[in-house]
Amino acid sequence: MMNSVLVQELGLTYPIFQGGMAWVSDAALAAAVSNAGGLGIISAMNLDAEYLRGQIQKCRTLTDKPFGVNVMLMSPHVQEVAQVCAQEAPAVVTTGAGLPNQYMKPWLEAGIRVIPVVPSTAMAKLVERAGAYAVIAEGGESGGHVGDLSTITLVPQVVDAVSIPVIAAGGIADGRGAAVAFMLGAVGVQCGTVFLCAEECTVHDNYKQKVLAARDIDTIVTGKRLGHAVRSIRNPFTKRYAKQEYNPQCTDDELEALGVGALRKAAVEGDLDNGCFLAGQAAAMVHAIRPAKEIIETMFTQAEQLLKGAPAWVK
């Protein structure tokens, strides 16, 4: 068994969070991960308060284990979603795509452990000061919103910058990645892409097949021009988008409009040409559709073996 503050204090069996993925991380996936001993996370994405409340309540019928909610700070509904979090008080709230400080007080008062995703040491320090329980240092290998730093450089720098626990994310899909995270000073991992292919994940089957077919060089980062870069799997949509992104005739508004609805088209409709299939570089390391429990147990069996074998490297 892994020895981690996340196991001791959050009541997990394995120190792993399932990342909050828009149109993917619903109550069914979150409950499956929590029932398997990790921390399942429901994505509030850019939908309204009632959607989130419904998902939290559904999750409570599917698991009696702790689970979390991910609040996407660029959502037009962020205010009402933040209120629902304070009212429903899931064990953990993670945040992404911005600085959550202005929403944190009511969450902390409700006894929620707030764990923001941070792409830099400056952000990690600011959220620590505002009362974050831990931070998720997410490197640019990840899917969805990405920063510039890689996981292997970001995690140790964040570990040095703050005195709260650090969870590593970005590029982790098996026990090797998980073992590395602990060596870098993290107390656990957050994985997204590998859970896209969980049996319990309700995303369209075309999405899962896209991940399974991905090669090492098949992801691309787009959206840098608009200030919110995202990593997804190359397809006709990303080709069109990337072309317009570097077209000076295309205005920012036109570029923004090009991306509207593309995540839903991928996840709900499985639209291979017009959908945006967010996934990390680890997509190429996902080879099968498996139950969440098997994904987690396999990962930590391998991580434990590797960490136990580490003294072999020292003479």
Next chain:
Amino acid sequence: MNTFETIAKLLAESKDMDVNDIRPDMSFSDLELDSLDVAELVMNLEDELGVAVEIDESLRTIADLVAKVDADKQ
């Protein structure tokens, strides 16, 4: 050096801008600063001035940040 001049100097250094192009009425988005850049700016500002600055989404312009820093200095 007053607070605005300090902010302009730090921005000019970190974002490779001409210090004379930075005006108090400019918003962070005018300057193409995202939340990551603003967090970086605030941490550098704290190191430079030795004060703690609490930021939130209500801060939109350089003038807002100057007012916040000067209030926190009191």
